Amino acid sequence: MSISHAPPMSSEPDISPISAPDLDLQPLVPASSRRTRVPRWLRRTTGPVLLLALWQLLSSTGALQPDVLASPGRIAQVAGDMVADGSLPAAMGTSLQRVAAGLLLGLVVGTGLALLSGLFRIGEDLVDAPVQMLRTVPFVGLIPLFIIWFGIGEAPKVAIITLGVTFPLYLNVYAGIRGVDAQLIEAGESLGLSRWGLVRHVVLPGALPNAMTGLRYSLGIAWLALVFAEQVNADSGIGFLMVQARDFLRTDVIVVCLVVYAFLGLLADFIVRSLERLLLQWRPTFTGR
Amino acid sequence: MATHVHRPVTPHAVHVEGLTRAFDGRAVIDDLRLDVRPGEFVALLGRSGCGKSTLLRILAGLDRDIEGTVLVPRRKAVAFQAPRLMPWKKVWRNVLLGLPGKPERAVAEQALDEVGLGHRSGAWPKTLSGGEAQRTSLARALVREPDLLLLDEPFGALDALTRIKAQRLVGELWQRRGCAVLLVTHDVEEAVLLADRVLVMDGGVIAHEQRIDLDRPRDITDPRFAALRAGLLERLGVEATAAEAA
Numbered sequence: 001m002s003i004s005h006a007p008p009m010s011s012e013p014d015i016s017p018i019s020a021p022d023l024d025l026q027p028l029v030p031a032s033s034r035r036t037r038v039p040r041w042l043r044r045t046t047g048p049v050l051l052l053a054l055w056q057l058l059s060s061t062g063a064l065q066p067d068v069l070a071s072p073g074r075i076a077q078v079a080g081d082m083v084a085d086g087s088l089p090a091a092m093g094t095s096l097q098r099v100a101a102g103l104l105l106g107l108v109v110g111t112g113l114a115l116l117s118g119l120f121r122i123g124e125d126l127v128d129a130p131v132q133m134l135r136t137v138p139f140v141g142l143i144p145l146f147i148i149w150f151g152i153g154e155a156p157k158v159a160i161i162t163l164g165v166t167f168p169l170y171l172n173v174y175a176g177i178r179g180v181d182a183q184l185i186e187a188g189e190s191l192g193l194s195r196w197g198l199v200r201h202v203v204l205p206g207a208l209p210n211a212m213t214g215l216r217y218s219l220g221i222a223w224l225a226l227v228f229a230e231q232v233n234a235d236s237g238i239g240f241l242m243v244q245a246r247d248f249l250r251t252d253v254i255v256v257c258l259v260v261y262a263f264l265g266l267l268a269d270f271i272v273r274s275l276e277r278l279l280l281q282w283r284p285t286f287t288g289r
Numbered sequence: 290m291a292t293h294v295h296r297p298v299t300p301h302a303v304h305v306e307g308l309t310r311a312f313d314g315r316a317v318i319d320d321l322r323l324d325v326r327p328g329e330f331v332a333l334l335g336r337s338g339c340g341k342s343t344l345l346r347i348l349a350g351l352d353r354d355i356e357g358t359v360l361v362p363r364r365k366a367v368a369f370q371a372p373r374l375m376p377w378k379k380v381w382r383n384v385l386l387g388l389p390g391k392p393e394r395a396v397a398e399q400a401l402d403e404v405g406l407g408h409r410s411g412a413w414p415k416t417l418s419g420g421e422a423q424r425t426s427l428a429r430a431l432v433r434e435p436d437l438l439l440l441d442e443p444f445g446a447l448d449a450l451t452r453i454k455a456q457r458l459v460g461e462l463w464q465r466r467g468c469a470v471l472l473v474t475h476d477v478e479e480a481v482l483l484a485d486r487v488l489v490m491d492g493g494v495i496a497h498e499q500r501i502d503l504d505r506p507r508d509i510t511d512p513r514f515a516a517l518r519a520g521l522l523e524r525l526g527v528e529a530t531a532a533e534a535a
Contacts, residue, residue: 183369183373187367188375188386192388192389192433193386201375201386201387206377282376282377282414284413
């Protein structure tokens with residue numbers, strides 16, 4: 001390496017940036033001026049509304065035959081009729097009841113098992129292997145067996161939902177418990193927390209983010225299980241309405257039922273989101289740009 | 290001094306004798322002996338891996354796979370290198386965590402005021418800066434009114450300026466509280482600045498002991514300070530450079 005310029009006694013100190021006059025400078029715009037004026041909710045609803053408009057357009061021009069897929073207008077009308085004669089609210093009530101019962105049972109069983117195997121080594125040895133084995137069995141495949149065991153009443157439907165809900169909850173709560181930072185546990189110990197105090201103040205809150213993820217999966221699977229359960233041997237509920245509509249080739253009724261499922265799913269998601277906002281407010285998260 | 294003696298039989302805040310701790314048959318601490326007087330500030334130096342953190346964890350009661358005699362006060366508190374605050378509890382709840390009974394928020398705020406963080410008591414830990422989090426961890430230790438305060442490189446992760454302030458704060462708090470302090474550190478200057486007595490750990494035992502009799506507050510530009518520092522560095526196997534010797 002050799003130094004070829006800037007002799008130490010140079011009369012002109014060469015520190016001015018004259019040597020690079022053609023730098024391509026670029027203005028950095030403040031974030032506030034880049035943001036669009038359209039409110040968030042409006043932006044979020046634009047997509048679905050455009051989709052609906054396209055659908056209506058295709059139906060009105062005859063490109064989409066009514067016996068393949070009814071138009072949005074027709075579907076709204078049918079939905080109105082079904083609400084008016086009480087068949088839709090009654091079916092929704094029945095379905096919601098089934099989901100609620102299955103979800104509650106699944107929550108209790110899934111979290112209970114996860115606590116058992118997450119908190120105690122003996123619990124892990126006893127519980128984890130059987131659960132891991134059972135969870136690979138497709139729960140829908142158990143419907144025939146459940147009908148033999150529980151008959152064709154409410155029990156097999158609730159049982160299917162319970163089964164579907166239990167595993168994602170178990171896996172996530174268990175992973176959450178085992179993923180709690182060992183340093184925090186040690187800190188808790190050094191503060192004099194008892195075993196139960198550690199569980200209550202350190203382990204369970206630490207497992208909560210994972211538990212919420214599990215709950216989200218569980219809710220999704222609960223609706224899925226409901227559709228399966230109600231299309232086999234049901235005489236009420238949304239699934240039953242759909243099976244009936246299929247027999248009469250009523251695509252409009254089928255779509256109404258699908259829309260109801262979609263809305264119930266959206267509602268469930270909203271509930272989980274609210275819960276997360278409430279319970280996980282300590283967690284600074286990336287919210288996107 | 291006598292006011293801090295809670296057990297008149299043994300005038301020690303810490304009494305360790307014949308302590309051995311082995312990991313997989315390799316003794317990290319080997320027949321160690323250590324006494325700390327009540328109210329004494331002791332700094333423990335040593336190369337990384339010499340077992341100084343292990344000793345602190347043993348004194349904190351976090352490591353019980355030991356042989357030998359270890360006597361420590363019932364009321365002791367630890368501040369770790371990382372603040373280790375529960376992110377799901379607000380700052381004041383973190384400070385009160387593990388205290389018996391149902392202490393009021395005011396108790397936490399008093400301790401937070403002492404470390405200059407009274408205004409942050411309602412904040413979430415993840416919104417604190419590194420220095421603030423470390424001071425919260427200190428408040429959490431102090432609120433227990435410990436007879437022995439164990440500090441495990443509590444300034445290691447702080448930037449230089451914050452570290453100077455935090456060191457000064459610990460010095461003040463110690464003088465006000467009068468509890469015994471064991472500070473584990475690898476920073477010789479920090480040890481000479483704060484401690485009554487500096488211990489150098491090597492080969493699983495206390496290999497060297499140095500009393501620091503300089504007046505407080507101490508001046509790092511004092512030639513006696515520099516001499517003590519150079520002596521300890523030599524003990525740790527670091528030769529003083531020409532610039533430092535000058």
